[in-house]
Amino acid sequence: MNMYRTHTCGELRLSDAGKEVKIAGWIHRKRDLGNLCFIDLRDHYGITQCVVDSSSDLFKKIADLRAESVVGFIGKVVAREGNTNKNMPTGEIEMIVNEIEVHSSADVLPIQVAMEDDSPEELRLKYRFLDLRKEKLHKNIMLRSKVIAKMRELMIAQGFTEFQTPILTASSPEGARDFLVPSRVNPGKFYALPQAPQQFKQLLMVSGFDRYFQIAPCFRDEDPRADRSPGEFYQLDMEMSFATQDDVFKAIEFVLGGVFNEFAVGKKVDQAPFVRIPFRESMLKYGNDKPDLRNPLLIQDATDFFGNSGFSVYDTMVNEGKEARAIVVEGIAEKPRSFFDKMNDYAKEADMGGIAYVAFAKENAKGIAKLLSEDKLAELKSKFGVKDGDAIFFMAGEKNKLTKFSGRARTKLGEDLDLIDQDAFRFCWINDFPMFEQNEETGAVEFSHNPFSMPQGGMEALLKMNPLDILAYQYDIVCNGVELSSGAVRNHRPEIMYKAFEIAGYGPEVVDSKFGGMISAFKYGAPPHAGCAPGVDRTVMLLADEPSIREVILFPMNGKAQDLMMQAPNVVTEQQLKELKIKLVD
Numbered sequence: 001m002n003m004y005r006t007h008t009c010g011e012l013r014l015s016d017a018g019k020e021v022k023i024a025g026w027i028h029r030k031r032d033l034g035n036l037c038f039i040d041l042r043d044h045y046g047i048t049q050c051v052v053d054s055s056s057d058l059f060k061k062i063a064d065l066r067a068e069s070v071v072g073f074i075g076k077v078v079a080r081e082g083n084t085n086k087n088m089p090t091g092e093i094e095m096i097v098n099e100i101e102v103h104s105s106a107d108v109l110p111i112q113v114a115m116e117d118d119s120p121e122e123l124r125l126k127y128r129f130l131d132l133r134k135e136k137l138h139k140n141i142m143l144r145s146k147v148i149a150k151m152r153e154l155m156i157a158q159g160f161t162e163f164q165t166p167i168l169t170a171s172s173p174e175g176a177r178d179f180l181v182p183s184r185v186n187p188g189k190f191y192a193l194p195q196a197p198q199q200f201k202q203l204l205m206v207s208g209f210d211r212y213f214q215i216a217p218c219f220r221d222e223d224p225r226a227d228r229s230p231g232e233f234y235q236l237d238m239e240m241s242f243a244t245q246d247d248v249f250k251a252i253e254f255v256l257g258g259v260f261n262e263f264a265v266g267k268k269v270d271q272a273p274f275v276r277i278p279f280r281e282s283m284l285k286y287g288n289d290k291p292d293l294r295n296p297l298l299i300q301d302a303t304d305f306f307g308n309s310g311f312s313v314y315d316t317m318v319n320e321g322k323e324a325r326a327i328v329v330e331g332i333a334e335k336p337r338s339f340f341d342k343m344n345d346y347a348k349e350a351d352m353g354g355i356a357y358v359a360f361a362k363e364n365a366k367g368i369a370k371l372l373s374e375d376k377l378a379e380l381k382s383k384f385g386v387k388d389g390d391a392i393f394f395m396a397g398e399k400n401k402l403t404k405f406s407g408r409a410r411t412k413l414g415e416d417l418d419l420i421d422q423d424a425f426r427f428c429w430i431n432d433f434p435m436f437e438q439n440e441e442t443g444a445v446e447f448s449h450n451p452f453s454m455p456q457g458g459m460e461a462l463l464k465m466n467p468l469d470i471l472a473y474q475y476d477i478v479c480n481g482v483e484l485s486s487g488a489v490r491n492h493r494p495e496i497m498y499k500a501f502e503i504a505g506y507g508p509e510v511v512d513s514k515f516g517g518m519i520s521a522f523k524y525g526a527p528p529h530a531g532c533a534p535g536v537d538r539t540v541m542l543l544a545d546e547p548s549i550r551e552v553i554l555f556p557m558n559g560k561a562q563d564l565m566m567q568a569p570n571v572v573t574e575q576q577l578k579e580l581k582i583k584l585v586d
Contacts, residue, residue, distance in 0.1 A: 004072055004103075010046020014092040016077045021095065023048055024072040024103065026133065027065060029114045037062055039097075040114075041073060044138075049085075049094040050075065058100050068106040068113055068133070074099035121550075126564040128555055140552045144540045147259055148215055151236050151536070154255040160211040160238060165200035167193060167217070170517075177221035179231075187581035193219035196533065198452075199518050201239040202490055205529040206521045213238040215536060221561075227482060227538055229549050230561040235485070239531035245473050245489050248530045249273070249429060252477060256484070256534060260425050263543045268424040274477070278432040287325075287407020289433075292481030293426035295414035299406045300384055302326035302394055310371045311356060317396045324396040325406040328384050329413060332391050333359040333366070339416075340367065343393060346412060352397055352405050359391040368394075400440075411481075425542065427479050432456075435472040436503065447504050450474055453488035455500060462499045477534065479542055487532030494522045 004024045012021065025043035037059060039050045050073055052058050065071065075097040085091030110126075111119040113133045124131045131137055152162065171178045171192040178192040194200075196218045204212045216237040224230040236255065240247060253272035260269045275293070282289050285298050302324040306314040314324055332339070340357050347355040357367040358380065369377060386392050393413070395406055414420045435455045437448040445467050453472040455461050461470050473489035491497045497519065501511050511519055540552040550556040557563050577584065 008045035009041050009043040009048040010089055012048055012077055012090050012093050012095070014079055017079045017093060019077050020074070021077055022072060022074045023050075023095065025070070026113075027067050027069050027071060027106075029067065030062070030065075032063065038094075041071070042133075046089055048090050049080075049088075050097050051094055052097045056097075058097060061100055061102075062097075065102065066106045066108065068109060068130070069102065070104040070106075072101040072103060073097045074101075122558060122564060125550075125556065125558050128565045132554070137551065140540070140544045140546065141554055143263065143544055144536070144552055147263060147540050147543065148536060150259050150262060151215070151255055154258045155213045155236070155238065158211070158251055158254060160213040160240075160251075161209065162214050163204060163209070163212050164214060165194070165197040165204075165216070169194050169200075179219045179221055182580040182582055184579050195220050196235070197237050199515070201237060201531060202452075202492075202518060202529065203521055205239055205241045206524075206526045208241075210241045211238075212240075216533070224557070224559050224561065227541065227549050229537060229553055230557050230559075234536040235533040236536060237531075237533045239529055241527040241529045243489075243528070243530045245431070245475060245530060248487055248489075248532050249276075249475075252485070252487075252532050252534065253427075256427070256477070256479075256539070259539065260479075260543070264425060265543075266423070268421075270425065270427045274427040274429055276429045276431055279430055279434065280432070282430050283403055287403055287405070287410055289430050289476065290478050290481050290483045291428060291430075292411070292414075292420065293428055294421040294424055294480055295410060296419055297327055297329060297410050297414055299410055300326045300328070302384070305380065305383060306396070309376055310373060311368050312371075313353075314356065314394065314396045322397055323399050323402055324394060325402060326384055327393045327406070327410055327413060328386055328390055329393070329417065330387070330390050332417065333361040333389050335359070335391070337366075340391075342416075343409070343413070347395060347405070347409070350405050350408070352395060352401075355409070356394040357391055358386075358394075360386060360388045362388070367391075425479055427477065429475050429477055431475040432471045433474040434468065435470040435500070436467040438468060444505060445503060447500075448472070450486070450488050451500065451504065452491050452497070454491045455496070458493070459496050459499060462496065462503060467503050473530070475532075477532070482538055482542060484538055485532050485534040487530070489528070489530040492522055492526040492528055494519055497522070 006022045009023055009025045023041060025041045028040040028042035028047055031038040035054045037052045039052065039062060040047050041050050052062050073095060075095045077093050077095055080092060080094050109130065111117060111123055111130055113130055132141065168181060168191040171180065171190065172195055176195060178195065181191040181193065183189045183191060197214070197216050201212055214237050216235055217232055218235060219232050222228065222230060238251065240251065253274055257272050277291065279289055282291055284301060287299055303318055306318040306324050309315055318324055340359065344354045347353065358369045359366040365377065372380070380386060380392065384392055393409065395402065395409060397405070434448045435453065436445050439446050449472070453474040456471045456473055457465065475487055476483050477485045491500065498508050498511060537549050537552060541549050544552055546552055555563065555565065562568070
């Protein structure tokens with residue numbers, strides 16, 4: 001028998017009444033009623049209510065113990081009479097305490113555990129071991145563990161094998177800043193922590209392993225965001241040989257669909273196959289490449305509606321080469337003028353000049369309707385699908401700025417009008433990303449996203465097409481407006497890779513220097529391969545319905561990339577620096 005307990009604090013039930021048991025845990029809460037003291041004892045599994053009578057010699061011992069002290073109780077299980085707690089699995093019983101063993105006394109708590117308080121995040125992170133005892137955060141971390149286990153199960157079921165790739169590797173010239181690690185045995189040289197196992201997993205395919213995955217730690221010296229942890233994060237990294245884009249979609253839909261179906265807790269989940277939206281369509285209809293499909297509103301191109309519409313402000317802008325967008329919202333034409341004015345103010349604050357609108361109310365059309373002819377109003381209804389009772393918002397400007405703002409306006413309307421379905425997980429693939437883009441300042445042609453993606457059309461496209469018209473076999477998977485992963489069909493042909501880099505302004509010597517290991521491997525026979533890497537942290541954040549990624553990570557850093565609990569980063573000794581042949585300078 002375990003020396004500390006016969007049962008956990010979440011295990012005892014009415015069927016155990018009459019038994020002599022031993023439990024152990026943390027004092028979650030005490031309630032002294034004078035003649036009785038009730039103690040909620042908590043462990044990883046749950047809470048059991050325990051009772052000490054004032055006549056007992058144990059009463060003072062309990063009274064002297066602070067919350068979060070760790071104790072062991074021996075006593076008898078009895079049925080609660082008339083005061084059962086249906087919100088607790090152990091709510092039909094309580095334990096009459098006969099013996100107490102104090103395993104560890106707690107000091108005064110810097111933050112509360114048994115209740116939510118308004119402790120600042122910095123304090124919560126400094127005392128993360130206490131914060132993790134809270135029920136909500138504890139559940140989040142357990143959810144994370146279950147999600148990872150399910151991911152592994154579903155990957156293995158599809159024939160994938162888990163491998164571990166190196167943590168100490170070479171610095172990458174692409175992407176975010178590396179975390180560098182000085183080498184003691186190679187003075188003056190540095191390892192880098194991997195931003196992702198990208199090259200290693202492709203080399204695994206070249207090595208003939210066919211289907212790889214791992215729950216991979218990735219390290220990037222990036223600024224933090226609500227959906228991105230500074231320093232490190234984890235992803236379900238996968239790669240497969242002799243695979244097309246469709247093969248990757250099928251594999252990932254099987255995993256993410258399975259995970260969300262199991263842990264969505266009653267929310268609706270899109271079922272495979274997920275919607276596919278080309279990049280350029282997504283930028284037009286949603287104003288970004290991470291569309292939240294829970295929002296039913298769509299953006300439409302309204303450029304050719306203006307020019308001679310009668311609304312001179314937008315007519316002039318379109319005639320000068322700018323563009324216009326429209327968003328139709330059903331059934332809001334009778335909203336008060338103040339609603340439409342707030343949207344106009346929102347646009348002005350975003351330096352967009354304002355938002356025009358037409359609201360087809362019962363009595364008469366509002367907004368800029370008075371500036372449009374009857375024919376133009378009829379065209380408006382026909383072109384944009386507007387009905388009586390609906391309203392249409394217009395915005396205009398330079399294309400890139402307009403695209404971003406129209407996406408934000410769509411989101412604001414969806415939120416203000418409560419149109420976003422909070423009880424759903426909506427997935428989509430964004431595909432057909434452009435291979436190249438033009439630098440607005442220099443005019444140079446650059447890689448748009450991943451330089452190692454296979455261009456659609458292969459070498460022929462690179463030789464014959466305008467680079468800005470070439471699409472890549474590159475894709476993102478998005479859920480509720482959150483990008484979970486990027487992926488691509490890889491460019492496994494050295495001659496195509498050299499040509500792609502040449503178009504982007506890099507000679508073969510740059511490719512050989514920066515990516516020598518991978519390009520060399522490709523010269524000895526590389527299979528067509530493709531992959532993806534959904535983020536574990538973001539997946540759990542969505543499932544736990546948390547606004548910050550730090551709420552689903554065991555020991556996260558703060559917004560300044562500091563671990564306040566372990567006091568990292570920190571200074572090191574002169575001896576350590578001397579061994580590494582490093583000298584610090586101001």
